[in-house]
Amino acid sequence: MSETALIVGAGSGLSASLARLFHKEGMQVALAARQTDKLDALCAETDAKAYACDASSLQDVEKLFSALDTDFSSIDTVVYNPSARVRGPFIEPDPAEVHRAINITAYGAFLVAQAALKRMSEKKKGNVLFTGASAGVKGYPQSASFAMGKFAMRGLAQSLAREFHPQGIHIAHFVIDGGIRSDRRQEPADRPDSFLDPDAIADTYLHIMRQPRNSWSWEIELRPFVENF
Amino acid sequence: MSETALIVGAGSGLSASLARLFHKEGMQVALAARQTDKLDALCAETDAKAYACDASSLQDVEKLFSALDTDFSSIDTVVYNPSARVRGPFIEPDPAEVHRAINITAYGAFLVAQAALKRMSEKKKGNVLFTGASAGVKGYPQSASFAMGKFAMRGLAQSLAREFHPQGIHIAHFVIDGGIRSDRRQEPADRPDSFLDPDAIADTYLHIMRQPRNSWSWEIELRPFVENF
């Protein structure tokens, strides 16, 4: 029976690279996104199933996992990607937008992790991987909403590592420190490799998932060689 | 004209020590709490005004600051204390309770800070002080909701320090690492000074508020001498 991997916050970029790599490794792939209409090509390419889900909605997350319970015998790996932010001077944004951003980045991570870990803790195995950012370890000016969401997600991931590692479930937090290369966001021609290649990030995610339990990483940072840090 | 200090999350313990010390220093004191009925004695003792406010409610925070605008010429110092948590195995709690806990610990801190900084940024001075915990720098097992809230509040405070220090407004985050002595929570007789004295914490808050802008602390940790860390 093959493994199943769920990627929450699926679209292009890192999530697509993960889907392709997981498929190539023989895993069944499930993709969750607020809107699934753009996932057709990726689903075809990776034999994946797509699920509509707003990860910050308890009802949606419950519905997602009910569907997964029906469609797969287990969920072995969950990757949480979604994030949102409000940019600009701190005193300007509408608090409702900040609340929404925190909900997507952090509360959604909680909802998905809780639903996944309810299932994994019965089998005493699994991987829950969180896509973090440098904003989760350093609070930048004019970016309080992103700092709040990513710090909170890192706190969640660290608490879960301490609670679930001894139960045999691997929790990992990735600090992505830099822009990710995409069709919409190419690196400057005179600065090759100044953006992260999503396939390279995915390779490190897979390596971490494959670590034996005697040698687990909890936190891993990834950045282009030219990135200031 | 005397300074005014607002203490959000007022009751006994640290907030009462702060109120007394600020009053002694000649400040006008405003106290905000969800329920103000227990604040009568403290108000009398410190000549303070009390305001009913659920800090996680935008409407309440707006109402609070409108009242403060009427009652005081400025708010020079704001202390944010409220926090909430859900204890126990991660897979157990009702997500609604976790959401509420994050809202009180972190989103309320955002709301109060935004309202305060809108006012302080016009005058290019002021202090915003956040009462954090060791849970904000270390995510403990079976305590994800507290880790999320306190990490998020620390990310907020760090982002604000980078944004508002150059504007002349002092932001500080206190890592309270240990139990605080109170009527309800006395230290064991054979372990004197194993709980933090709220008056001692208040002394350090005041010292940080009084630092000249050429030598500002952003983060300060406080713990009893016998506390493991």
Place this chain on the structure above:
Amino acid sequence: MSETALIVGAGSGLSASLARLFHKEGMQVALAARQTDKLDALCAETDAKAYACDASSLQDVEKLFSALDTDFSSIDTVVYNPSARVRGPFIEPDPAEVHRAINITAYGAFLVAQAALKRMSEKKKGNVLFTGASAGVKGYPQSASFAMGKFAMRGLAQSLAREFHPQGIHIAHFVIDGGIRSDRRQEPADRPDSFLDPDAIADTYLHIMRQPRNSWSWEIELRPFVENF
């Protein structure tokens, strides 16, 4: 009987501000420096005794503490200031200079701390304060020798806090993040308060020394309001 404070790495700047403040507070002051010929004015002003001592030399440190044992009934507070560095591209410096820099910044801190704590641990009280730098929490490029020395000193201070706080001896590490104002190094006229005032730093050292043991800080950072961090 008055307290005695030893300042190692005495000259102008922070050490002079500490000497003046300690004297004003009624402490007896001892100053140690590699060369004491420039300390005459400060000694006169603060009724201090000066001792010649290369803190990275075991023999010198032993001689210093023997003299202190004779001259004072106890040493209640020790401040360690010395540091050295080699700047420039990593592959350039003579290793002997790097070795010397690490010895002054870190090994000297060990020697002084060990001699002081041998004495303090009998009385179960005292303060050992380390003057650190941002280089002790962030390793900057072209500054490996300073990173090594200041990281090592921070590791020393953290280990000592965990070992000696429960014995009643207060260990503190100050992260000085910015230039310190001095006669030789004035801040630009259009950037007032962009350098730390050594008197302001000294005020925070004293506050930390005066904290009761139920509310001790181990690490405190200080920087000008305009400093990037």
Place this chain on the structure above:
Amino acid sequence: MSETALIVGAGSGLSASLARLFHKEGMQVALAARQTDKLDALCAETDAKAYACDASSLQDVEKLFSALDTDFSSIDTVVYNPSARVRGPFIEPDPAEVHRAINITAYGAFLVAQAALKRMSEKKKGNVLFTGASAGVKGYPQSASFAMGKFAMRGLAQSLAREFHPQGIHIAHFVIDGGIRSDRRQEPADRPDSFLDPDAIADTYLHIMRQPRNSWSWEIELRPFVENF
């Protein structure tokens, strides 16, 4: 032309696992150790050359790299393993032993890194990997000498990452948090996988070495699933 990897601090355990993995990957392997007499079997197994070298001695390190210059066309990867410590109450150990421990853990890392990077910086490529420990991020009581050495090595590695990553040379610091399984040090039978498997650690070292420069990790922690942290 095959790559060459130098392992400093070679013996059994992690260094042997690295030698075997590097050999299997087609690299030429060079082993450096204070005493080479126990390396015969490993050299035979991995077609490695052994070099006698006290890494804390400038003369020895210069001699080592002169020999490597003769024996190999380049050194592409260097791993630094050596460390030493003095255990027990802080006030007890002979300072000379502490000095020696810091020299082996940190100053030796400097000497080897400087010699290696002089060569790598001409070719704008290479890997320098440092074997760290939890003692490098947390200073434990009764272990100041180890904290000093490992903190200093981490500061070195971080400074080098900021200086050499933009030049195309990958610097990585591994936080090994737990005991490593060995013939002498087996995990308890009722606690399987409570010690790190050196082959598993080596797999992660290799993964980091193979990361493309757009997605480099600087710091990676590894610990058994049951380890407290």
